[in-house]
Amino acid sequence: MSQAPVAALVVVLTLVAVLLVSGVAKLRDPRATRDAFAALRVPPIVPADVAAPALSWLEVALAVLLLVAPATGLVPVAALVLLLMLAYTALIGRALGFDEPVTCSCFGSIGRHDVDRTTLARNVLLTALSAIVLWFAADGGSVPSAVGALDGGDWAALAATLAAAAVAVLVLSGPATDASLVPAEEDLLDYERQAIPYGALTLHDGRSTSLAQLAAAQARLLVVLNPGCGPCVRTAEKLDDWAALLAPAVGAVAIYPDEASARAAGEHAPDLAAWEPELNVRRVFSVAAPAAVLLGADGYLAGGPVAGEDDVAAFVEDVLGVLTEQPSPAE
Template identity: 85%
Template sequence: MSQAPVAALVVVLTLVAVLLTSGVAKLRDRRATRDAFTALRVPAIVPADVAAPALPWVEIAAAALLLVTPSGWLVPVAVVVLLLMLAYAALVARALTFDEPVTCSCFGTLGRHDVDTTTLARNVLLTALAAVVVWFALDGGSVPSALGALDVAGWWALAAAAAAATVAVLVVGAPASAGPTASADEDLLDYERQATPYGALTLHDGTTTSIAQLAAAQARLLVVLNPGCGPCVRTAEKLDDWAARLAPVVGVVAIYPDEASARAAGEHAYDLAAWEPELNVRRVFSVAAPAAVLLGADGYLAGGPVDGEDEVAAFVEDVFGVLTEQPSPAE
């Protein structure tokens, strides 16, 4: 591998870019990094409160060491990077066996957050690249020595590879334009109402109902949650307060993926909990947890759906704001 300096440099620099990007993104969103430990159910042998803050610095340090470590000393650095990539791949593979979908901010606020087979394929590929770097290091290679071995053609090839990677990031990773936005109060007031779709629920007392039947007697705020999800836990802790503030006009229902997680939820009153067969409610609204949707008592959606911790909290505040401007049923 050390006899092909351009190829070796492309592989090493790719890992450096990934580690550096990941580390900086994690530093920018420390809470999401801590939540990822919970979402991926990292074994307790790894102390999350210590490892989560340290992880971005480990990634940044690994990226720097891959760049500057001389020949002979690169082997232990490359082995550490390989072990890190193997751990990431193993955690993702295990997460795919969980009963409920998993979201994980593996790159902080960047990239895709749904853990799926694409996530696993990405981590397997990164593991393979890390293995190539170990081979490169065992062969006596290093970034400084590989750069020193480049001729003019090699520098042009390296520049072309960097340009191609930059174009790929700009094209594939460019965020979609959000377009013009309106205030949330205006969104609720100008909401294009649709009939409440079918969705089945089992309530805390064992009663099975549809979400349309549930909202027939009282408007309902459905809050979709997952167990072991940091943003979901923090959202669940607010439900008792939301239920008190929205009563008696709107009832709050916390929807979990199964009976066990609904019965185990201790962040809010037990009578708020319900569970959905085969994730049908979140599928019909195409949302990931945490999410919320407001059902009107007239058989139509009154707001949402929205997903994301901050988005759900803002949505509930907007619903409360609209309700306080309306006369109460007793007036």
Template identity: 70%
Template sequence: MSSAPVAALVVLLTLAAVLVTSGVAKVRDRRATRDAFDALRVPAVVPADALAPALPGCEIALGVLLLVAPGGWLVPVAAATVALMLAYTWVVARALGFDEPVTCSCFGSLGRHAVDRLTLVRNVLLCLLAATALWLALDGGSAPSAVRDVDPGGWWALLATAAAAAVAVLVTGGGASTPVADEDLLDYERQATPYGALTLHNGTTASLAELTATQARLLVVLNPGCGPCVRVAERLDDWAAALHPAVGVVAVHPDESSARAQSLHSPQLAAWEPELNIRRVFSVGTPSAVLLGADGFLAGGPVAGETSVTAFVAEVLDAVAEQPSPAE
């Protein structure tokens, strides 16, 4: 490693930055970390209730030790990092085979997103970096020894690498979109309701246009085994009662078995979507919500995430409360 101290430092610094960032984000959103175990269907042999709270501290400790461990001490640290990255990659690869999309919190509140092939590619790359760190450690290297071996030109190379990484983060992560739920519903830019179909609790199938022919509908998209979905589902009956009769609430499940098996809300609210067409046409994860107007246009959303859905429904409730009653 002494012949390439800059490369060694780039590898170790990158891994450390990823681990520490992930750990800190998980500390800030511990509930999302626990929810990820359910969403990713981590096998029951893994003690999720004990591991989820400990995972952030382990990640932070590994990140710090990658930078400070001397000589041979880096070997077990790098080996543990390889094992962790391989475990993450296996869980993600397994989730890609599920029938419905999965939302995880791999980076706590910073990384709550749908698991897809890009997620798998990212994890594979992290596995390769971890394996490189282990090879460097077995070769007798470490971050402290690499720092001693870096010449002035190497420090400029490290500075350029850091600047390039910062620019990449700003370009790819600095443009987060603002959910529609943060806007006044009266200012919402109306779009025609797209085609979609649902099978209702009584077994009949209806298009979104048919569903909204006589009443506005609030579609709430859910997944089984999703912690935020469970908490949203527990509130659906209250929301339905408060919105009636202006808006009807529909709980959209991925398939009939999950819709029939749910026990968190009234069976009359349950529906399922053939071939996941609703979440595909609106490009949403779970939980998510969209308000369909009775005039054939979208009236709000879609929004995704437990906090955004809750805030969105609160805005819909306020808007409904402001409408005059038929007697007025």
């Protein structure tokens, strides 16, 4: 590998970029990193309150050391990067076996997504690249020595590779979109309404109901939650206040993936909890937790769905704003 400086540099620089982006993103949003520890159920032997903030600095430090370490110093750095990637891959692989979907901020605020096979494949690839860097280091290579070995053609090849990577990132990372279908309070009044789709729930008292039946007597705010999810826990803690403010016009329902998690939820009143067979509600609305949707008492959707902790909170504020502006029946 040390005899192919361009290839070695491309591999090392790829890892450097990943570690830097990940570390800086975690520094910008430490809460998301702490949430990832909870969502991925990191074993308690790793104290999240200490490890979560330290992880971002570790990634940044490893990125810098990959660039500047001499050959003798690169071996332990590369070995540590490989161990880190193996740990990430193991956590993702284990999360795929959880009963409920897992949302992980693996890259801080810019990497929040549902964990799936693509996430696992990405981590396996990064692990393989880390192994290549370790081989490169064990063979006496380093970034300074590889740069010193470049000739004119090598520089052109390296520049072309980096340019192609930059173009790929720009093309694939489209503009950020708002997860909310109704981002502002005034848009609730102009919401293009659709019939409530079929979905089944089991309520806290054991009764089964469809979404349409649930909303037949009262408009309902459905809040989709997962256990052990930081944003979901913080959202759940607001449910009692939201339910009190929305009543009597709108009833709040917290939807969990199974009965055990619904029964165990302690962040809100027990009678707000319900659970969904086979995750059918979040599938029909194509949302990850936390999410919210407003069902109208006339059999039509009245707002949403929205996904994400901040979007759910803003959505509820918009609904409250509309309810406040509506005249009471006496008027």
